Amino acid sequence: MNHLLKNVRPYGESATDVRLVDGRIAEIGTGLPEGSSRVHDGAGAVLLPGLVDLHTHLREPGREDAETVATGTLAAALGGFTAVHAMANTDPVADTAGVVEQVWRLGREAGHCDVAPVGAVTVGLGGQQMAELGTMADSAARVRVFSDDGKCVSDAGLMRRALEYVKAFDGVIAQHAQEPRLTVGSQMNEGVQSSLLGLTGWPAVAEEAIIARDCLLAAHVDSRLHVCHVSTAGSVDLLRWAKNKGWKVTAEVTPHHLLLTDDLAATYDPLYKVNPPLRTQADVDALREGLADGTIDCVATDHAPHALEDKEAEWGAALPGMTGLETALAVVALTMVETGRLDWRSVADRMSHTPARIGRLDGAPEPQGRPLAVGEPANLCLVDPGARWTVDPHESASRSRNTPFVGRELPVRVVATFLRGRPTVLDGKPAPA
Amino acid sequence: MKRHLLSAADLSYDDAILVLDTAEELAQVSERTIKKLPTLRGRTVVNLFFEDSTRTRTSFELAAKRLSADVITFSAKGSSVSKGETLKDTALTLEAMGSDAVVVRHSWSGAPANLARWIRGSVVNAGDGTHEHPTQALLDAYTMRRRLGRLEGLRVTIVGDILHSRVARSNVLLLSTLGADVTLVAPPTLLPVGVGSWPAQVSYDLDAVLPKSDVVMMLRVQRERMGPTGEQAAAYFPSAREYSRRYGLDVRRVATLADEAIVMHPGPMVRGMEIAPEVADGVRSTIVEQVANGVSVRMAVLYLLLGGSDSAIGSPS
Numbered sequence: 001m002n003h004l005l006k007n008v009r010p011y012g013e014s015a016t017d018v019r020l021v022d023g024r025i026a027e028i029g030t031g032l033p034e035g036s037s038r039v040h041d042g043a044g045a046v047l048l049p050g051l052v053d054l055h056t057h058l059r060e061p062g063r064e065d066a067e068t069v070a071t072g073t074l075a076a077a078l079g080g081f082t083a084v085h086a087m088a089n090t091d092p093v094a095d096t097a098g099v100v101e102q103v104w105r106l107g108r109e110a111g112h113c114d115v116a117p118v119g120a121v122t123v124g125l126g127g128q129q130m131a132e133l134g135t136m137a138d139s140a141a142r143v144r145v146f147s148d149d150g151k152c153v154s155d156a157g158l159m160r161r162a163l164e165y166v167k168a169f170d171g172v173i174a175q176h177a178q179e180p181r182l183t184v185g186s187q188m189n190e191g192v193q194s195s196l197l198g199l200t201g202w203p204a205v206a207e208e209a210i211i212a213r214d215c216l217l218a219a220h221v222d223s224r225l226h227v228c229h230v231s232t233a234g235s236v237d238l239l240r241w242a243k244n245k246g247w248k249v250t251a252e253v254t255p256h257h258l259l260l261t262d263d264l265a266a267t268y269d270p271l272y273k274v275n276p277p278l279r280t281q282a283d284v285d286a287l288r289e290g291l292a293d294g295t296i297d298c299v300a301t302d303h304a305p306h307a308l309e310d311k312e313a314e315w316g317a318a319l320p321g322m323t324g325l326e327t328a329l330a331v332v333a334l335t336m337v338e339t340g341r342l343d344w345r346s347v348a349d350r351m352s353h354t355p356a357r358i359g360r361l362d363g364a365p366e367p368q369g370r371p372l373a374v375g376e377p378a379n380l381c382l383v384d385p386g387a388r389w390t391v392d393p394h395e396s397a398s399r400s401r402n403t404p405f406v407g408r409e410l411p412v413r414v415v416a417t418f419l420r421g422r423p424t425v426l427d428g429k430p431a432p433a
Numbered sequence: 434m435k436r437h438l439l440s441a442a443d444l445s446y447d448d449a450i451l452v453l454d455t456a457e458e459l460a461q462v463s464e465r466t467i468k469k470l471p472t473l474r475g476r477t478v479v480n481l482f483f484e485d486s487t488r489t490r491t492s493f494e495l496a497a498k499r500l501s502a503d504v505i506t507f508s509a510k511g512s513s514v515s516k517g518e519t520l521k522d523t524a525l526t527l528e529a530m531g532s533d534a535v536v537v538r539h540s541w542s543g544a545p546a547n548l549a550r551w552i553r554g555s556v557v558n559a560g561d562g563t564h565e566h567p568t569q570a571l572l573d574a575y576t577m578r579r580r581l582g583r584l585e586g587l588r589v590t591i592v593g594d595i596l597h598s599r600v601a602r603s604n605v606l607l608l609s610t611l612g613a614d615v616t617l618v619a620p621p622t623l624l625p626v627g628v629g630s631w632p633a634q635v636s637y638d639l640d641a642v643l644p645k646s647d648v649v650m651m652l653r654v655q656r657e658r659m660g661p662t663g664e665q666a667a668a669y670f671p672s673a674r675e676y677s678r679r680y681g682l683d684v685r686r687v688a689t690l691a692d693e694a695i696v697m698h699p700g701p702m703v704r705g706m707e708i709a710p711e712v713a714d715g716v717r718s719t720i721v722e723q724v725a726n727g728v729s730v731r732m733a734v735l736y737l738l739l740g741g742s743d744s745a746i747g748s749p750s
Contacts, residue, residue: 187542195627198542198564198602203626268543312521314541316562 001038002026003421008042008382010372012344015044020378023421028374040426042382045415046344049352050082050113050379051329052369054145054174054252054359055228055300057321058084058115060106061099062091067305067399069106069115072325075303075397077112077424079325080381080414083368084113084303085359088120089150095120095131097139104141111433112424113417114368116359119143121162121173125151130162137169144360147174149228150275152210154180159214163223170360172224172250175214177235178276182206187316189262189277197265199315202277204232211235215242215249226358227251229302231276233286240295250358252300253287255331256322256404260284264404270311270318271404274304277320291350292341298355301328305400323403326396329383330410338411348372366420378421387413397430434737437549437556441567441606449610453575455733456726462499463729473502476739479532480506481523481548482559483539488700488724489559489569493536496731502739505532520544524551533739537561555738563597569699570603572730574611576719577648579726580695585612590642591633592618592680593652593707596625596669600699601652605633616642620680622669623654639680643689650697651682651708673706683709687717695719 003020010016010028017032018025053076059067069086076084086103088094094103100117107115119136123129125148136143146166153159153175162173183206188194190201211227215238218225230236230251242249256274261281264272272278290296304321311318324331332351336342342350356362356369370376390409393401417425424431434451435443444452462468478497482490490506497504507523520539527535534555537545542562549556560566578584589608595601595617608615609632616634617624628635636642643649654676670676677683682696690696696708696717704710713720 190626192627192630195625195630196602198562198599200563201626268546309519312519314520314539314544314547316541316543 002036003418003423004032004034004037004039005047005382006039006041008045008047010047011348012046012385018047020418020421023378025372025374025376025378040416046383046385047372048080048344048348048381048383049369049372050381050417050419051080051351052355052359052361053081053084053301053303053325053328054226054298054355055149056084056086056303056325057089057305058086058103059305060090061102063307065399066307069103070110070112071397071399072303072305073107073110073112073115074430075323075325077417077419078397078414078428078430079327080329080383080417081325082113082379082381082417082419083116083356083361084325085116085118085145087149088118088147089125093120093124094118095123095125097132097135097141100136100141100143101139113419114366116145116361117141117143118145118147118149118174121146121148121153122158127151127153127155127158130158130165133162133166133171134169137171142364144169144171145174145226145358146171147176147228149174149176152176152178152180154210156213156217160217160221163218163225164221167223172226172358174226174228175210176228177207177210177214179206179209182209188265188273189279191262191280193262193265197268199265204234204279207232207276208234208238211238215247218249219245219247222248224248225250229254229257229276229300230287230290230296231257231279231283233283236286236290236295239290243295250297251295252298252355253291253296254302255299255324255328257287258284258291258335259331260404265315268315270313270315271322271402271406273315273318273320274322275320288335288339288341291336297358298350299328299332300355301325305398306402307400311402321402323396323398323400325398327391327403327405327410329414330412331405333412334410378418380418381414382416384413384415387411389413436738437545438567438734438738439545439549439556439558440565441570441603441610443567444607444610446610449571449574449607452571452730452733452737453578455737456575456729459732459736460729463725469499469501471501472736473497473500473739476502476533477531478502478504478735479527479535480504481527481535481537482507483509483537483544484560486538486560489538492724492727493559493731496728497735499728500732500736502735520547521551524548528552528554534735557734557738560599562599564599565603566599567603567607568727568731568734569600570607571734572723572727573604573650573697573699574607575730576697576723576726577695580719581647581693584608587613587647588616588645589613589648589650590616590618590646591650591652592639592682594623594654595619595628595652596623597655598652604650605631609633616646618642618680620670620676640686640689643686644691646690647694648697649682649690649694650699652699653701653703654707677706681707681709682712684711687712687715690717697723699723
């Protein structure tokens with residue numbers, strides 16, 4: 001079916017109509033005739049390219065009680081995403097062509113949004129032996145992003161080899177920067193709060209030391225490094241330095257690190273336990289600044305669903321992680337748009353164009369993160385900029401409920417999402433197939 | 434008073450003084466032949482100990498029994514906890530049994546705070562991980578006040594593994610509420626990052642601080658904090674010998690204290706490590722008194738949390 005989006009504002013700019021035909025943007029202009037198209041009145045909603053997440057945990061295979069590819073991608077669609085990168089720390093680990101193809105295929109079957117599997121850097125995330133990165137790259141899943149996320153590739157020699165090796169297929173190593181010896185038993189940001197709460201600290205230096213090392217390694221072998229979930233002001237400084245050198249270093253920040261701070265740990269509610277941990281207000285300010293000036297390239301959710309029993313526990317026994325697909329755009333609007341740091345065109349850059357480019361989805365057979373222009377694939381998300389809503393975890397499409405934004409009022413709401421011209425979300429609800 | 438006692442910070446100045454005064458009153462009971470009051474008859478106090486602690490467990494048990502409460506003690510070993518039951522399930526079970534107060538000791542910081550969200554009764558933190566141990570701080574303050582007659586302006590020096598010490602955290606908070614001046618002395622590796630924000634002075638030099646102390650509180654240093662480096666954690670200091678030399682309280686150091694100064698230790702002690710046996714058993718030592726005072730202070734806490742408003746020991750008979 002063809003669709004006509006009336007009175008929408010591409011990138012939040014002037015209102016126009018947009019017609020979608022055969023999965024592509026066929027026409028953009030005011031007063032387009034309805035013809036045979038199904039008409040959607042945008043009522044001045046902001047039209048963005050479908051969002052692309054570089055960092056999603058879909059938990060399948062292995063922890064289908066926490067999330068499946070189907071439930072996670074539906075949550076993604078409701079959050080305005082048309083593609084997500086599925087992290088490799090499943091059980092079994094996504095370290096072979098077999099597992100990445102399975103995850104990719106489950107995504108196609110569910111049909112809510114594209115799934116780009118991330119391949120593990122090392123076998124079993126063990127940090128010892130390089131996984132078959134080339135085979136995963138050549139598989140139907142076309143893996144380009146490799147990460148041991150959840151664990152750091154801490155061995156400098158192995159990291160160097162991995163960075164070098166992926167150059168053959170234009171891959172990128174997405175590093176979970178956490179020096180393991182500095183974070184033994186760590187529970188939260190090391191600082192004033194951890195000293196009072198008696199929780200073992202996760203110092204900023206443990207992230208920054210790895211980022212500094214990896215930037216130097218990436219420069220040395222002239223390869224692409226992507227830094228996952230940057231969380232400290234010092235990391236932003238290091239990235240600015242590496243970028244000034246012209247090195248191929250990119251970085252992401254999560255919505256929760258743009259908003260929340262480590263004083264929330266004082267509740268001992270493991271809802272606020274995450275890795276890397278929530279930091280201080282000074283870090284939050286530096287991250288917002290870095291995202292605004294482009295030092296941090298993109299926003300990635302690090303959507304990390306967990307079963308109830310893994311969160312309803314003592315802080316130390318609970319698993320780290322927060323859901324985030326359905327709240328990402330709203331939190332970015334709250335922290336970056338409402339504060340005047342980003343306009344909608346920049347939001348599209350940080351949440352669609354750039355992450356797609358880092359993951360090399362912009363040039364894939366079914367491209368993502370393309371501009372809003374005639375002839376481009378109709379991967380779109382329509383946002384009501386005036387809406388305000390209160391986060392209720394029980395309304396989430398995710399199988400898990402661990403959102404740290406529970407009870408918060410957030411701005412902007414995704415009204416509709418289109419994947420190659422087909423609505424996956426309409427009126428803020430899953431679109432009937 | 435708040436409904437729970439999770440942190441020494443839960444106590445205002447007036448609350449803390451009320452606990453100490455009530456304990457003073459209740460201590461008279463311990464001197465009687467029949468050491469029992471009917472105050473908490475019909476109330477149920479549950480001791481929930483996920484971590485071994487003979488001293489604190491028996492102290493709470495005795496305190497509750499002297500107030501005539503029904504006391505149930507769960508130890509992690511031999512209870513359903515060791516079968517993988519969660520803290521929440523344990524809490525709900527206790528709730529269903531109608532407990533009025535739960536005294537909890539747990540190896541994870543914050544577990545009492547978690548528990549307090551799931552049950553209606555009062556929760557008393559009897560030591561959680563490396564967080565706090567508020568009744569220890571109360572009994573320490575009680576002991577200081579008894580021995581030295583005041584707390585305001587008292588110079589209290591706490592020596593040892595501050596980083597991992599729940600006793601130190603609760604003492605710093607409570608003593609600052611009560612107007613004492615606290616100095617923490619430790620090797621820098623055993624002080625938390627962020628200690629600068631605490632209401633206390635910090636020193637690395639025990640000898641310099643001792644002559645200016647009215648109270649010296651020695652903390653136990655656990656074996657696993659020492660070298661050589663384990664697989665998981667780097668050592669915090671090179672050897673027991675060096676620790677003892679720099680931070681141990683021996684006879685020579687005690688001689689530099691002011692005449693009235695007292696020596697405290699929350700126990701269990703490592704004699705010859707942080708404290709010399711002669712010092713532990715010396716006239717300045719309050720170590721045995723602290724144990725006795727613990728019962729009175731815990732009686733006061735249970736009595737006040739469970740709604741005591743009249744005189745704790747009733748009208749004189």
